[in-house]
Amino acid sequence: MKPKITLKDIARELEVSISTVSKALKNSEEISRDTKEKIQAFAKLYNYRPNNIAISLKNKRTKNIGVVIPDIVHHFFTTVIRGIEKYANARGYNVIVCSSDESFDREVINMEMLANGSIDGFIMSLSSETQLKNDYNHLKEVTEQGIPVVLFDRITHEVECDKVIIDDQLGAYMAAKKMIDQGRKKIGLITTADYLSVSKERTDGYRKALVEHGLEIDESRILKLSSMDMDEELIENFFESADMDAVLCVNEIFAVFGMRLMQKKGLRIPEDMSFIGFTDGFLSQYANPSLTVIAQHGQKMGEISAQMLIEKVESEAEVETYQTKILEPTLVVRDSTIN
Amino acid sequence: MKPKITLKDIARELEVSISTVSKALKNSEEISRDTKEKIQAFAKLYNYRPNNIAISLKNKRTKNIGVVIPDIVHHFFTTVIRGIEKYANARGYNVIVCSSDESFDREVINMEMLANGSIDGFIMSLSSETQLKNDYNHLKEVTEQGIPVVLFDRITHEVECDKVIIDDQLGAYMAAKKMIDQGRKKIGLITTADYLSVSKERTDGYRKALVEHGLEIDESRILKLSSMDMDEELIENFFESADMDAVLCVNEIFAVFGMRLMQKKGLRIPEDMSFIGFTDGFLSQYANPSLTVIAQHGQKMGEISAQMLIEKVESEAEVETYQTKILEPTLVVRDSTIN
DNA sequence: AAATGTAACGAAAACGGTTTCGTGTTGATA
DNA sequence: TATCAACACGAAACCGTTTTCGTTACATTT
Incomplete structure (x- = not known):
């Protein structure tokens, strides 16, 4: 078993400082050609990869998107996930999927689990129980903390956030x-x-x-x-x-x-x-x-949701504006109706 | 917008040290009743939640499971995810889902993305392209780093790890x-x-x-x-x-x-x-x-996979032993055969 | 020769926690 | 009264990065 190598390890081996290693691997102008080449070669040899967690802590950005849906085993929702994944992965984001199983409590628990630093934003569709109870405090709390939320398909007008639905x-x-x-x-x-x-x-x-x-x-x-x-x-x-x-x-x-x-x-x-x-x-x-x-x-809906979310996540804008995108449904004619 | 509150914030407000706050919130015996009550009340009032990322960095454990499957829009795989989610969530783990889309390259990329600290272990089913190429170096690299892997359904004997399949x-x-x-x-x-x-x-x-x-x-x-x-x-x-x-x-x-x-x-x-x-x-x-x-x-398979993985993740055992669980399939008789 | 500039690097803080190891104060004991 | 625990708390290291701000050493200018 070969354990992961860190900046500190490289610094020790090459007898330079951690900062030098960090800069060298970023190809900083501050570091001389020689040193950079030496460090980069060493890093490559030992297959150095920066630790995502440390970077997340530093940047306060995880590059993770939390997706909370009522049901994973459902064609529509899986196509939405596929769309989210497709767009998000292309932008270097991972997708954490949680199912609320149509339960209000599980929806709340899942959001709380993720809201404490694990994700940069939420994409969600409300559980039926949530829509029945008409209680959206968990959503409001999250948005109040400045975590962007995109609601799709099963939405509510009670929460101010971006929304994607079909007509x-x-x-x-x-x-x-x-x-x-x-x-x-x-x-x-x-x-x-x-x-x-x-x-x-x-x-x-x-x-x-x-x-x-x-x-x-x-x-x-x-x-x-x-x-x-x-x-x-x-x-x-x-x-x-x-x-x-x-x-x-x-x-x-x-x-x-x-x-x-x-x-x-x-x-x-x-x-x-x-x-x-x-x-x-x-x-x-x-x-x-x-x-x-x-x-x-569904896939289109997922892609748009991801796009809207990532835009919000990466935007520096002070004043927030929210929009609702309404997709046009399509009639797919098959044999259960007369052509 | 109310930003997240940290230990440091509490310490400053209450004029105690960060360590005292940390201990108080863990109900440590070291801290007096009075101080604990004061700190806990304050934390509750301001809805303090520890930052998952910071904890992950410290513990070197993320409580995230990476799931890499060939296709999300597929009934069998979604039921497996449901099983994984169910078991994992109950144990406080989140599930990061990545689809390889039956592509070798995407499988490799997704694993690399997650393997640098984002997850504690992998549950996966091989993409068809991977099985065709018969190239499992990405899996071997991960296991060599000590990251536990559970393979389900579409497996290979080339990689030493836990496996779950049906017969x-x-x-x-x-x-x-x-x-x-x-x-x-x-x-x-x-x-x-x-x-x-x-x-x-x-x-x-x-x-x-x-x-x-x-x-x-x-x-x-x-x-x-x-x-x-x-x-x-x-x-x-x-x-x-x-x-x-x-x-x-x-x-x-x-x-x-x-x-x-x-x-x-x-x-x-x-x-x-x-x-x-x-x-x-x-x-x-x-x-x-x-x-x-x-x-x-599928759901059972997911639950067992999650169980096996979490066991490995949380085990301190030095010597690794791997097992393959074989589930019995069931014949569900319906109307396309004579009863 | 003194002043200035620059290239190349290191020290240290910061992110937000946990944890080990002091340390000062108190009360009880010899 | 000197000694010693026990108690309650704080300082600091640590996890692995990034980044700011020095600090050298040397070359260039006046």
Whole structure:
């Protein structure tokens, strides 16, 4: 085992001072050619690498980004992470990922763990419990300490910081309009509770599309699931009781599950009932029939979030200004709707 | 903006020394009741939190784990991360996630970034390019520096370290046997190149099952895709030309895609052809018909990896001993095989 | 010869903690 | 009354860097 070599080691071996070594390795003009070459050669030979922790302590900058998301095992969030990683790594930043598991407490704990010097800034999406409790003190504390925060997808207006979202209302509107344009009149909606910022927006978009096109809104065609997990029975009952010829779902799982239910009943998709979901993941691509979806562009969202955060981290600006970027969703037409 | 408060700040305000503050906050016996109470109250009031970086520098321990995986947007790997996170967080460790994106260079770069003090140890799964090049010097360098490494799933025997895998050969064997037991005689295999450790093992298990049950191996029923991405045309041709009544696939995407192809041709699943895949993800659960799979227990694998790593990190043992844990795969029977 | 300039390097502080080893004060003991 | 613990606290080293500010020694200028 060969232990890591430090500046002090080099200084001792070469009988110079630590400062000389430090400067020589930075190619400082202060140091003579000879000395620099000698030191650089020695450092290379022994594979010297500066200790990141020491540098962090000195610079008060860690080059780490803290990412706190509700769920790692979720296609949308992983694509966002990929985007964050891509941008951040290219700029020499590492990404520390913490999952809140949809729990308020875990969100708070994770933030506290990271906020004491481990990271330069946060990128996060709120847990459902946080949005339900409507308590954002942990976020406010962090921003008050001057740690930059970027909120994406599941955001709140209670906290002043940069935000990145897609236009969820528009996305739902586009989806509903697509179905209306194809002659569907009885369009249903499967969503989750309104306290989730995205669900509310999507529901609004759905309603808006129907109203604008002269369709009345039948509340029996709207199913609100209380949580993110599948309650299969509720969905089954919904499909039994509601009279629909098209369904918009706020995620791909609800949609794919619904399609299977309908197929078991002998209905044809999209002829007898069409489906549109949110999130353009594997499930949508490989479902049978493949699922038409509103793509949320997770990777793009991640890249933009990282960009906004790093800009804030590296900016020296005294006066803070915050912006909210709204990405356009895209309708990806597949076989669960008529082309 | 209220900046972070340090020991020095407290010491100055309370007119005591830094060491006294430090000890008081640790409830040291050395400090009198009065002083401790005064200091603790002050620290609480101003919400003092020790700076992680300073502690890391002093202790030479970061409480960070570096995780390097080939792909974040992949169900199996995300479940592993979830397992790592769960175990690590409970022990006060953070998880730094880096994706190699199946690239050797990115794997090396990421490891180098983290190896200079940022982490206490690595948990990783090799990129396909690394397994193809068969070059593990970056791993050896790290272990030689005394940084513990745990390899999972995609491993190599070239590096001495702890390892966690599932018995891939047994998994494939179980799957093939399941099909044989149901009377299938013409069992195909869709896999990826042999340089991927897991693919090789699975192919071996498939062959073993066939041979042991008196079925001859027809090489035309084995499709080897060169990479992890879907080459749809190759798969279509394969299904056109090979005469099969069952197919084993090394991942769920190949299987689900294959099922859809067969359904389009009017074949019934599982009656006319049965399918088994690897990885128990959303795709398998929500496919139509749902897919029988060999579950790899990613979360468990993550937890065990984290446990093994943290044990090594925290152990003072002089002499290193390494172990390889082999998890048992599970056959999850669904509707793509006859029950 | 004295004053000045410059090249090349080192000492030391700083980042924010932990920890070891004093040291001054008190009260009890011989 | 001199001695000695025990108590309560502070000084300083240390972790590995960076960076400012000397300080030499020598060459150049007047």
